[in-house]
Amino acid sequence: MRLSRYFLPTLKEAPSDAQIVSHQLMLRAGMIRQEAAGIYAWLPLGLRVLRKIEQIVREEQVRAGAVELLMPTLQLADLWRESGRYDAYGPEMLRITDRHERELLYGPTNEEMVTDIFRAYVKSYKSLPLNLFHIQWKFRDERRPRFGVMRGREFLMKDAYSFDLDEALARKSYNRMFVAYLNTFARMGLKAVPMRADTGPIGGDLSHEFIVLAETGESAVFCDRKLVEMPAPGADLDWDDLQALVDARTAMYAATEEMHDAATFESQTPEADRLSARGIEVGHIFYFGEKYSAPMKARVAGPDGQDVNVHMGSYGVGVSRLMGAIIEASHDAGGIIWPDAVAPFDVVVINLRVSDEAVSAACDNAVAQLKALGKDVLYDDTDERPGGKFATADLIGVPWQLTIGPKGLADGVVELKRRATGEKVSVPLAEAIERLTA
Amino acid sequence: MRLSRYFLPTLKEAPSDAQIVSHQLMLRAGMIRQEAAGIYAWLPLGLRVLRKIEQIVREEQVRAGAVELLMPTLQLADLWRESGRYDAYGPEMLRITDRHERELLYGPTNEEMVTDIFRAYVKSYKSLPLNLFHIQWKFRDERRPRFGVMRGREFLMKDAYSFDLDEALARKSYNRMFVAYLNTFARMGLKAVPMRADTGPIGGDLSHEFIVLAETGESAVFCDRKLVEMPAPGADLDWDDLQALVDARTAMYAATEEMHDAATFESQTPEADRLSARGIEVGHIFYFGEKYSAPMKARVAGPDGQDVNVHMGSYGVGVSRLMGAIIEASHDAGGIIWPDAVAPFDVVVINLRVSDEAVSAACDNAVAQLKALGKDVLYDDTDERPGGKFATADLIGVPWQLTIGPKGLADGVVELKRRATGEKVSVPLAEAIERLTA
CATH class of the missing domain: 3.30.930.10 (Bira Bifunctional Protein; Domain 2)
Structure with missing residues (x-):
């Protein structure tokens, strides 16, 4: 969505x-x-x-x-x-x-x-x-x-x-x-x-x-x-x-x-x-x-x-x-902080710069992969500022936040955050997907 | 069920x-x-x-x-x-x-x-x-x-x-x-x-x-x-x-x-x-x-x-x-006669003699196989007479009827009926399942 x-x-x-x-x-x-x-x-x-x-x-x-x-x-x-x-x-x-x-x-x-x-x-x-x-x-x-x-x-x-x-x-x-x-x-x-x-x-x-x-x-x-x-x-x-x-x-x-x-x-x-x-x-x-x-x-x-x-x-x-x-x-x-079993979405994919085609393409790719694995995905494709996006993601309590921005993309990583613990890791997309489907 | x-x-x-x-x-x-x-x-x-x-x-x-x-x-x-x-x-x-x-x-x-x-x-x-x-x-x-x-x-x-x-x-x-x-x-x-x-x-x-x-x-x-x-x-x-x-x-x-x-x-x-x-x-x-x-x-x-x-x-x-x-x-x-897409069950399995252990075992097997294929199965395991069972199956309009009785079982066949056309075939169970999942 x-x-x-x-x-x-x-x-x-x-x-x-x-x-x-x-x-x-x-x-x-x-x-x-x-x-x-x-x-x-x-x-x-x-x-x-x-x-x-x-x-x-x-x-x-x-x-x-x-x-x-x-x-x-x-x-x-x-x-x-x-x-x-x-x-x-x-x-x-x-x-x-x-x-x-x-x-x-x-x-x-x-x-x-x-x-x-x-x-x-x-x-x-x-x-x-x-x-x-x-x-x-x-x-x-x-x-x-x-x-x-x-x-x-x-x-x-x-x-x-x-x-x-x-x-x-x-x-x-x-x-x-x-x-x-x-x-x-x-x-x-x-x-x-x-x-x-x-x-x-x-x-x-x-x-x-x-x-x-x-x-x-x-x-x-x-x-x-x-x-x-x-x-x-x-x-x-x-x-x-x-x-x-x-x-x-x-x-x-x-x-x-x-x-x-x-x-x-x-x-x-x-x-x-x-x-x-x-x-x-x-x-x-x-x-x-x-x-x-x-x-x-x-x-x-x-x-x-x-x-x-x-x-x-x-x-x-x-x-x-x-x-x-x-x-x-x-x-x-x-x-x-929704327990996984009742969460409205399994993961929110946060696009940090929607005007950047490479970032948007990487987000589209992440969303498609997650959907193919049966995950319910909310895709934040709005032009809101990063701070607002993070606050909304925390507020609505989706268990995982997968953030993709230009800087990480240049380094080949995305940020994965677990809402319940606040734990964040910067890892390649494939590894992030592996973690959140484990 | x-x-x-x-x-x-x-x-x-x-x-x-x-x-x-x-x-x-x-x-x-x-x-x-x-x-x-x-x-x-x-x-x-x-x-x-x-x-x-x-x-x-x-x-x-x-x-x-x-x-x-x-x-x-x-x-x-x-x-x-x-x-x-x-x-x-x-x-x-x-x-x-x-x-x-x-x-x-x-x-x-x-x-x-x-x-x-x-x-x-x-x-x-x-x-x-x-x-x-x-x-x-x-x-x-x-x-x-x-x-x-x-x-x-x-x-x-x-x-x-x-x-x-x-x-x-x-x-x-x-x-x-x-x-x-x-x-x-x-x-x-x-x-x-x-x-x-x-x-x-x-x-x-x-x-x-x-x-x-x-x-x-x-x-x-x-x-x-x-x-x-x-x-x-x-x-x-x-x-x-x-x-x-x-x-x-x-x-x-x-x-x-x-x-x-x-x-x-x-x-x-x-x-x-x-x-x-x-x-x-x-x-x-x-x-x-x-x-x-x-x-x-x-x-x-x-x-x-x-x-x-x-x-x-x-x-x-x-x-x-x-x-x-x-x-x-x-x-x-x-x-x-329910169209497949809105039928309450995909298939009704009719046991013609519940007192016969071999027939009941064959029915259990058929039900398990159909469920494993993702079918919604109604299993008529009651001690009603065959005529009553067939009438109920027709009345409730489930698209397929799979009937198993002692005579067919001895011949290695079950009866598969398509509710909409009335067409019936006596075939081995594997073939019946193939037809109704085709």
């Missing part, structure tokens, strides 16, 4: 109402633009990262056996009356009346709709286990939207819903999502710690939040340091028997401030391992049994021919919120 | 309120489920096709120089007051009030919002031409939603918006989209004919609809048969000079019934070439100059330093509607 033909409206300064660093940097890097309180347009750079995050979430859901569908943004109020949540949900639900005076709502979550889909088609335990997920825009009418995409009103969420014959099987489904989440966040370069959580308006009796540790996190968290250091399980697993993996991660103390109990923390955790930190919730999983299947009559015939209510769970990931969390966890004074 | 672990709820009969064949087949093939009037959930098979269509649309937009962003579904009413359309739009606009009594709406189109984004950042003609597109859910509160996804209320649309310094340059942008559309629809196996169109509520003085010819089309169309037979221009073009290509396609008569003039048709078109048919609108492009830039003050400094209103166009493709149009144009008594 040539920067001169792209749409990357960076800002020198963030608007003063952006309070946290991820919000400031997303505005300055031309990733988002606020269209109304808590409602954002995703500018091209922001959209690229959003799609990368979304794709990692999707791949790990599919790996864990979930099947993707897509439910609409608007739902019938009557469906929520079946579960009893229409009146209970409160002012965060955006209620809408259409031209024929039918009551709709902008879905904040989809337990009712997916249960309705399930009951319409699935009649036998032989079709179970079933886990259906979608990645769709949701709306929650937050009283005070703030912190950019971290607490927006229109937001992108992955929500999965599992259906099982009984509680024991449902816990296996819960474990699959638990492990999928560990892998998902690890792929994005995040340390996300599962913490026992309150079930809130979703309901149920088993729930974990996944919390990214970041100094600017919204809430205090307390956990065993060893839990933070545990590696993600990876993909090569027996997905039908994950209990030991889950047990190893739930045996140690970990709690958000709502669930925290200091005495238990101290009794369970050696003093040297007690970590008090701040965290950002990026995922939340629930097992809630028959909470929706009973009132909505989502029943299947069991092996004995008798109909039983299915046991359900739901599993959310805040896809758009993750972008804020990643930036909170990975930035410096110069701007964003 | 193993069918036994998938979610493909096919129906024996379509509900009686499904009037047209695409709606009937999408319901029967388990692709969609109605959640409210004109609001559908996309079940896994439907979502796969939707994503394929979306990706083709995206690729051709990018090839034509457009840059992708993503605007939110909800918009502020005040933005539409700036253009004067808030009051003019009528009951098709879904108007919403949030908890703080702010007036929002569910976007039916995005001229105002994209103009607002443009004016916030772009100040000079040097940033032009610029074409921004997004693929996002829209809502139009149709009085009488019907025909499934063909006239839904919540629908997926690609909409692009071009910004140019003057009318001559804006016409070049228009031409790029004109040609991109020809290529887009051709890649989906559709013959889409550009027809001069009324500009309606978008406004402006130049507009073309792209119409797919289908017996079940919503409106009568009249055109020169030679226009229908013209091949798509393809990608290898001088994108800065497309006037001759566009002229060749606009010189011949082509009109929807709203624009039809029988006398002109007859005078311009030799009798043998006069085609009266029915059509489905799948795209609509507009040049409307300063209609939005003037009231919204979207101005840039020209080469002489004077600020001028930018000249704009907008370009829509009905992504979800296209699925209906493709089915209307490509089906038979047995079900859907």
Whole structure:
């Protein structure tokens, strides 16, 4: 992508109402633009990262056996009356009346709709286990939207819903999502710690939040340091028997401030391992049994021919919120530092003198070689001054910067900089390409 | 994907309120489920096709120089007051009030919002031409939603918006989209004919609809048969000079019934070439100059330093509607016949006896080989009877069916069927794979 033909409206300064660093940097890097309180347009750079995050979430859901569908943004109020949540949900639900005076709502979550889909088609335990997920825009009418995409009103969420014959099987489904989440966040370069959580308006009796540790996190968290250091399980697993993996991660103390109990923390955790930190919730999983299947009559015939209510769970990931969390966890004074897996581009090629034909030819050649190797390349072919180009490259956080100018070209070298470490080397182009594809 | 672990709820009969064949087949093939009037959930098979269509649309937009962003579904009413359309739009606009009594709406189109984004950042003609597109859910509160996804209320649309310094340059942008559309629809196996169109509520003085010819089309169309037979221009073009290509396609008569003039048709078109048919609108492009830039003050400094209103166009493709149009144009008594480029899977492998270990091993082998060749494979590993399996495979319209049973296996052959032609051959597995990857 040539920067001169792209749409990357960076800002020198963030608007003063952006309070946290991820919000400031997303505005300055031309990733988002606020269209109304808590409602954002995703500018091209922001959209690229959003799609990368979304794709990692999707791949790990599919790996864990979930099947993707897509439910609409608007739902019938009557469906929520079946579960009893229409009146209970409160002012965060955006209620809408259409031209024929039918009551709709902008879905904040989809337990009712997916249960309705399930009951319409699935009649036998032989079709179970079933886990259906979608990645769709949701709306929650937050009283005070703030912190950019971290607490927006229109937001992108992955929500999965599992259906099982009984509680024991449902816990296996819960474990699959638990492990999928560990892998998902690890792929994005995040340390996300599962913490026992309150079930809130979703309901149920088993729930974990996944919390990214970041100094600017919204809430205090307390956990065993060893839990933070545990590696993600990876993909090569027996997905039908994950209990030991889950047990190893739930045996140690970990709690958000709502669930925290200091005495238990101290009794369970050696003093040297007690970590008090701040965290950002990026995922939340629930097992809630028959909470929706009973009132909505989502029943299947069991092996004995008798109909039983299915046991359900739901599993959310805040896809758009993750972008804020990643930036909170990975930035410096110069701007964003994207982990490779979610970076909008793999490398930015910086042309230091576009008026110099030899330099431009060398840049074209570098871009072509990198593209042929499958790299996503942003090519800064603008007539901006070098200082401005370097500042923009640092700000937008692309993992590698490959700079070509007349002086280096005369010496047969280009400059390769790793954004995360600031390390720079002057090497021939072939060697630079080798390093950044290693 | 193993069918036994998938979610493909096919129906024996379509509900009686499904009037047209695409709606009937999408319901029967388990692709969609109605959640409210004109609001559908996309079940896994439907979502796969939707994503394929979306990706083709995206690729051709990018090839034509457009840059992708993503605007939110909800918009502020005040933005539409700036253009004067808030009051003019009528009951098709879904108007919403949030908890703080702010007036929002569910976007039916995005001229105002994209103009607002443009004016916030772009100040000079040097940033032009610029074409921004997004693929996002829209809502139009149709009085009488019907025909499934063909006239839904919540629908997926690609909409692009071009910004140019003057009318001559804006016409070049228009031409790029004109040609991109020809290529887009051709890649989906559709013959889409550009027809001069009324500009309606978008406004402006130049507009073309792209119409797919289908017996079940919503409106009568009249055109020169030679226009229908013209091949798509393809990608290898001088994108800065497309006037001759566009002229060749606009010189011949082509009109929807709203624009039809029988006398002109007859005078311009030799009798043998006069085609009266029915059509489905799948795209609509507009040049409307300063209609939005003037009231919204979207101005840039020209080469002489004077600020001028930018000249704009907008370009829509009905992504979800296209699925209906493709089915209307490509089906038979047995079900859907997907063009290869948008098929949900490339091939379905049908196991005729899952209880037979040798047959299942042969199927596993075939599936593994096809996947290694990059094919999307649906593996029917259910214990359904052969007749039911064949009927499902025909109904869902996957381009190739590879059937493996005990009898063929004993003879060293599998059966390969091409869905579109019904042609079947019994050949060794290696030869079948060669044929379907040819």
